[in-house]
Amino acid sequence: xxxxxxxxxxxxxxxxxxxxxxxxxxxxxxxxxxxxxxxxxxxxxxxxxxxxxxxxxxxxxxxxxxxxxxxxxxxxxxxxxxxxxxxxxxxxxxxxxxxxxxxxxxxxxxxxxxxxxxxxxxxxxxxxxxxxxxxxxxxxxxxxxxxxxxxxxxxxxxxxxxxxxxxxxxxxxxxxxxxxxxxxxxxxxxxxxxxxxxxxxxxxxxxxxxxxxxxxxxxxxxxxxxxxxxxxxxxxxxxxxxxxxxx
Amino acid sequence: xxxxxxxxxxxxxxxxxxxxxxxxxxxxxxxxxxxxxxxxxxxxxxxxxxxxxxxxxxxxxxxxxxxxxxxxxxxxxxxxxxxxxxxxxxxxxxxxxxxxxxxxxxxxxxxxxxxxxxxxxxxxxxxxxxxxxxxxxxxxxxxxxxxxxxxxxxxxxxxxxxxxxxxxxxxxxxxxxxxxxxxx
Numbered sequence: 001x002x003x004x005x006x007x008x009x010x011x012x013x014x015x016x017x018x019x020x021x022x023x024x025x026x027x028x029x030x031x032x033x034x035x036x037x038x039x040x041x042x043x044x045x046x047x048x049x050x051x052x053x054x055x056x057x058x059x060x061x062x063x064x065x066x067x068x069x070x071x072x073x074x075x076x077x078x079x080x081x082x083x084x085x086x087x088x089x090x091x092x093x094x095x096x097x098x099x100x101x102x103x104x105x106x107x108x109x110x111x112x113x114x115x116x117x118x119x120x121x122x123x124x125x126x127x128x129x130x131x132x133x134x135x136x137x138x139x140x141x142x143x144x145x146x147x148x149x150x151x152x153x154x155x156x157x158x159x160x161x162x163x164x165x166x167x168x169x170x171x172x173x174x175x176x177x178x179x180x181x182x183x184x185x186x187x188x189x190x191x192x193x194x195x196x197x198x199x200x201x202x203x204x205x206x207x208x209x210x211x212x213x214x215x216x217x218x219x220x221x222x223x224x225x226x227x228x229x230x231x232x233x234x235x236x237x238x239x240x241x242x243x244x245x246x247x
Numbered sequence: 248x249x250x251x252x253x254x255x256x257x258x259x260x261x262x263x264x265x266x267x268x269x270x271x272x273x274x275x276x277x278x279x280x281x282x283x284x285x286x287x288x289x290x291x292x293x294x295x296x297x298x299x300x301x302x303x304x305x306x307x308x309x310x311x312x313x314x315x316x317x318x319x320x321x322x323x324x325x326x327x328x329x330x331x332x333x334x335x336x337x338x339x340x341x342x343x344x345x346x347x348x349x350x351x352x353x354x355x356x357x358x359x360x361x362x363x364x365x366x367x368x369x370x371x372x373x374x375x376x377x378x379x380x381x382x383x384x385x386x387x388x389x390x391x392x393x394x395x396x397x398x399x400x401x402x403x404x405x406x407x408x409x410x411x412x413x414x415x416x417x418x419x420x421x422x423x424x425x426x427x428x429x430x431x
Contacts, residue, residue, distance in 0.1 A: 016336055017361030062361055104358055107413050112335070112342040114410045119316035121400045123332070125304075126314045126322045128260065225389070226371055226378055244377075 018066035019105040021048055026102070033102060036095055038077055042070040073098060154230060157199055157239050158216045161207075178210055183218040188227065191243045199239050251278055252286040259290075265309030265399065307398035308405060333373075340366040344376050344391050346412055351388040367391065375400065 015021045076094035119125045222228040232239045291303045304313045343355050355363045370376045379392040
């Protein structure tokens with residue numbers, strides 16, 4: 001038993017979650033995946049779990065869910081099967097859902113390996129020139145170096161703009177209907193046309209407080225959704241917005 | 248046009264990204280599309296026949312010259328050793344997104360059985376996947392799909408060129424196994 005424990009410990013790194021561990025146990029015991037001896041697998045699984053718990057408590061969470069699923073299945077398997085099942089529901093093997101999950105997981109593991117074995121760019125095959133990377137990086141070659149903007153710099157830019165507005169303008173009541181969605185759409189449309197754009201350009205002539213606030217919120221939302229990236233050339237410099245991904 | 252093939256060869260070489268057939272056609276206005284296509288196919292065949300160091304690959308809906316995979320050892324010496332490979336977790340996550348796109352995070356997680364926030368972020372940063380929108384269900388989860396760069400990096404013509412996923416036995420076969428069990 002003690003020897004087994006050390007044996008388990010060595011192999012722990014290779015598991016990518018509970019499904020992976022189960023697949024390993026199935027392979028190790030040469031079990032037919034369509035007919036898993038649930039008692040044996042549950043027992044071995046719990047042994048591994050003990051070791052995982054002793055090593056890394058954080059990891060144990062998702063493994064515990066699987067442990068309870070296994071025990072639940074095991075208990076259901078112990079219930080007597082009715083001679084004449086009344087409906088489809090009762091006929092289903094308690095293991096069916098788990099088997100489906102395991103097979104799907106296995107299929108994607110294989111797919112991942114197959115992908116990895118393809119001739120990969122910059123590993124197996126190379127193109128004539130350096131791969132064109134993000135537009136922003138491209139621009140940085142000939143322009144000043146761009147720094148990715150953090151939230152504080154965005155807020156700073158926002159403050160600078162607001163402080164520049166004419167006081168009188170702030171008093172005006174604006175009946176123009178604005179929505180963040182409209183502004184988001186407007187930004188994405190302009191970016192598809194112009195490649196990059198500054199915060200000030202986005203506002204254009206209409207610099208009332210609401211438009212500034214809405215535009216600012218739209219930019220924050222787009223950054224959060226990873227639709228755009230914000231860069232500047234120097235601290236307190238002009239902030240430029242780039243589309244985050246090419247379509 | 249007699250030198251059509253040569254022009255196409257030049258265009259593909261000069262293009263930074265894989266060059267789409269439509270783009271070639273737009274440049275060679277007076278040449279028929281079928282003619283262009285035939286010339287490209289001839290070029291591909293010629294490069295293959297000549298067993299030269301480069302081949303003409305159909306990538307991400309376009310054409311691009313690439314060095315032959317079996318020569319990678321030499322080219323790597325020229326390029327240096329930097330090689331950003333993907334972790335098994337990232338690779339598996341990428342495979343799931345590629346085959347099941349458009350897909351939301353929770354669907355990826357149900358297949359992998361673990362949290363995929365970190366691999367998804369890594370793949371987004373590497374520009375291999377992108378956000379294609381938000382699903383119209385409570386919580387409006389983000390929908391992911393693969394990018395053009397994914398096709399370029401993995402040497403794929405298009406998504407349908409992905410190797411087929413191994414099919415597993417379907418439900419009726421599973422029920423057989425279940426019956427076996429209940430009999431025993």
